[in-house]
Amino acid sequence: MFAIYKKELRSYFINAIGYVYVGVFLAAAALLCCYTTLGSQSYDTSTYFTMLIFAFIILIPLLTMKLFAEEKKLRTEQLLLTAPVSIWEMVLGKFLAAFTLFFGTVVVSCINFFPLYSYARAERANESYSVMHVGPVTAEILSCLIGIILIGAAFIAIGLFVSSLTENQLAAAVITVAIIAVMLVLDMVNQFIDVYAIRFVIDWISVMSRFGSFTGGMLDFSAILYYLSITGVFLLLTTRVYDKRRWG
Amino acid sequence: MIKIEHLVKNYGANCAVDDISFEVGKGEIVGFLGPNGAGKSTTMNILTGYLSSTSGSVSVAGIDVLENPLEAKKHIGYLPEQPPLYLDMTVEEYLIFNYNLKGCKLNRDKHLEEICEVVKIKDVYKRVIKNLSKGYKQRVGIAQALIGSPEVIIFDEPTVGLDPKQIIEVRNLLRNLGRDHTVILSTHILQEVQAVCDRIVIINKGKIVADEKTENITRAVENNRRFNVKISGPQKEVLAMLRSKPGIVYAEVLSNRDGDAYSYLIESEVGIDIRKSLFYTLAEKKWPLVGLEAMGMSLEDIFIAIVDQSAPKQRYERKGARQRNVKAAAEAEVAKSIMEKTDKSQGGKYSALFDDEQNS
Numbered sequence: 001m002f003a004i005y006k007k008e009l010r011s012y013f014i015n016a017i018g019y020v021y022v023g024v025f026l027a028a029a030a031l032l033c034c035y036t037t038l039g040s041q042s043y044d045t046s047t048y049f050t051m052l053i054f055a056f057i058i059l060i061p062l063l064t065m066k067l068f069a070e071e072k073k074l075r076t077e078q079l080l081l082t083a084p085v086s087i088w089e090m091v092l093g094k095f096l097a098a099f100t101l102f103f104g105t106v107v108v109s110c111i112n113f114f115p116l117y118s119y120a121r122a123e124r125a126n127e128s129y130s131v132m133h134v135g136p137v138t139a140e141i142l143s144c145l146i147g148i149i150l151i152g153a154a155f156i157a158i159g160l161f162v163s164s165l166t167e168n169q170l171a172a173a174v175i176t177v178a179i180i181a182v183m184l185v186l187d188m189v190n191q192f193i194d195v196y197a198i199r200f201v202i203d204w205i206s207v208m209s210r211f212g213s214f215t216g217g218m219l220d221f222s223a224i225l226y227y228l229s230i231t232g233v234f235l236l237l238t239t240r241v242y243d244k245r246r247w248g
Numbered sequence: 249m250i251k252i253e254h255l256v257k258n259y260g261a262n263c264a265v266d267d268i269s270f271e272v273g274k275g276e277i278v279g280f281l282g283p284n285g286a287g288k289s290t291t292m293n294i295l296t297g298y299l300s301s302t303s304g305s306v307s308v309a310g311i312d313v314l315e316n317p318l319e320a321k322k323h324i325g326y327l328p329e330q331p332p333l334y335l336d337m338t339v340e341e342y343l344i345f346n347y348n349l350k351g352c353k354l355n356r357d358k359h360l361e362e363i364c365e366v367v368k369i370k371d372v373y374k375r376v377i378k379n380l381s382k383g384y385k386q387r388v389g390i391a392q393a394l395i396g397s398p399e400v401i402i403f404d405e406p407t408v409g410l411d412p413k414q415i416i417e418v419r420n421l422l423r424n425l426g427r428d429h430t431v432i433l434s435t436h437i438l439q440e441v442q443a444v445c446d447r448i449v450i451i452n453k454g455k456i457v458a459d460e461k462t463e464n465i466t467r468a469v470e471n472n473r474r475f476n477v478k479i480s481g482p483q484k485e486v487l488a489m490l491r492s493k494p495g496i497v498y499a500e501v502l503s504n505r506d507g508d509a510y511s512y513l514i515e516s517e518v519g520i521d522i523r524k525s526l527f528y529t530l531a532e533k534k535w536p537l538v539g540l541e542a543m544g545m546s547l548e549d550i551f552i553a554i555v556d557q558s559a560p561k562q563r564y565e566r567k568g569a570r571q572r573n574v575k576a577a578a579e580a581e582v583a584k585s586i587m588e589k590t591d592k593s594q595g596g597k598y599s600a601l602f603d604d605e606q607n608s
Contacts, residue, residue, distance in 0.1 A: 002348065003345055003348035003349040004349065006345075006348070007334070007345050010341075011334070011336065014336045014337075015336060074332070074333070074334070074335065075328065075330045075332055076332040076333065076334055077332075078298060078326075078328045078332050079328075079332035079346075079349075079392070080349070081297070081298050082296040082297060082298050082321060082324070082326045082328075083321060083346075083349045083350055084318045084319070084321040084322045084350060084351060085318075085349060086318060246298070246299055246300050247300045
């Protein structure tokens with residue numbers, strides 16, 4: 001598993017795709033930070049994180065599209081499947097490689113919060129009499145980070161699954177974009193539905209509605225469980241794709 | 249080392265491998281032959297754990313591939329038809345990746361160096377695989393299969409796309425590997441099999457139709473009793489003489505004519521070399537012998553005959569030159585003898601049944 005993990009991580013940086021991903025992610029994060037938090041001259045980061053999740057529509061497929069599709073096209077998957085490595089190890093190795101890069105970029109993007117903290121310090125120095133909390137709420141930022149990392153993991157698992165279905169990277173990317181977009185937009189569509197029952201169900205499965213509690217600085221256990229379940233289910237489905245091929 | 253028992257593989261209604269059984273012993277080099285779509289690659293894919301079988305069992309080094317694939321795969325090195333290369337890696341990175349992937353325990357640098365020595369890729373060790381020529385890519389693929397020094401090495405058409413010199417090198421390599429590995433080699437190049445393998449297994453339409461030592465097949469091919477003779481003289485009388493001559497069981501006129509010389513096809517009796525006595529007889533009659541050519545059978549012909557025979561619907565019934573029919577009949581005869589022997593060793597699905605009835 002470790003060999004596959006290392007190989008995938010390496011291949012992100014041999015091809016341009018890793019750099020493109022990191023570059024686009026950081027640029028998008030910086031831009032969003034400027035337009036949301038800094039633009040509104042507040043310490044509130046919830047809009048920033050919400051918008052960042054929408055950037056995942058483009059970013060996550062960049063990471064996942066080639067993972068299996070390329071192997072299939074170059075017939076190198078035969079090498080992995082005839083090596084003494086189980087299907088789970090293969091899928092997990094690839095998932096973890098994509099997740100590591102994603103996680104790393106999220107960590108690096110935290111650089112966007114430095115201006116908030118340094119500005120807050122300056123402000124506190126000026127207004128020493130204030131009893132109100134001045135500056136960004138660290139708990140909120142942390143819970144949001146945990147939230148987007150879990151959402152990212154779920155989306156990576158979805159992208160991985162889609163990639164295992166096709167040998168065309170572009171098709172994998174487009175389908176992943178579509179699935180992630182639908183999952184995110186679902187919450188917005190909800191406002192236009194009058195029937196409570198449908199609204200309730202959509203609200204329940206929507207990724208965004210569950211993110212709400214994270215922006216309030218809460219770690220919602222059911223949401224965490226929900227995101228982890230999506231990740232688990234799609235990883236399981238990916239292994240089933242390979243199992244089925246073997247037995248088909 | 250490898251044991252395949254009653255292996256069946258269906259793709260939906262399509263039967264790719266139909267109840268085949270064979271064993272390969274340690275240190276044996278077996279050539280696995282068959283026309284396209286015969287089930288060669290399917291069998292190999294099942295053997296390497298890439299595909300599952302519908303029924304039957306496959307074991308490598310005593311480990312069942314279906315029950316314990318991870319353990320079994322440790323004993324197998326596999327080069328698929330298209331070498332599974334990551335084009336953006338260097339040869340070194342690729343081999344190290346494989347080394348790690350296979351969880352190899354041998355001393356890494358020494359082991360990789362040995363392999364590079366064997367397949368002669370040392371001079372491209374630091375180069376990116378994408379930029380290598382086809383021959384080198386193939387060799388890197390072979391190197392990959394050798395990592396971890398597995399007991400069983402399976403090659404699917406290893407010499408495709410190589411130049412003649414490289415082909416010879418790869419064959420020598422295979423022969424050397426056969427000394428301490430068990431090698432299965434799938435190919436449709438017959439000289440290759442003849443040059444490298446101890447044993448030939450021919451598969452057609454998912455069934456084993458021949459399983460014989462290479463030397464036996466070669467002997468059957470070389471045991472030639474048919475000649476194309478060109479004799480200058482009156483056609484009818486010459487033919488009558490040939491037909492009446494002791495030692496000749498069959499003679500006929502062939503269509504090609506060269507001046508006043510006609511060509512004849514003759515077949516001698518088993519164990520008699522007819523050439524010398526024919527020469528003296530002709531000299532006596534003053535009919536000059538202009539040409540004498542053994543009508544050789546190639547391994548190809550035998551192979552085609554075996555494949556044709558195993559598929560009765562497409563039997564060889566071309567109404568071409570008679571010469572061809574006679575030749576085909578001869579090939580068919582050799583093919584049949586090989587197949588009958590195989591049928592018996594395969595557990596004799598048909599003939600052995602019959603024998604049993606007679607015995608009881």
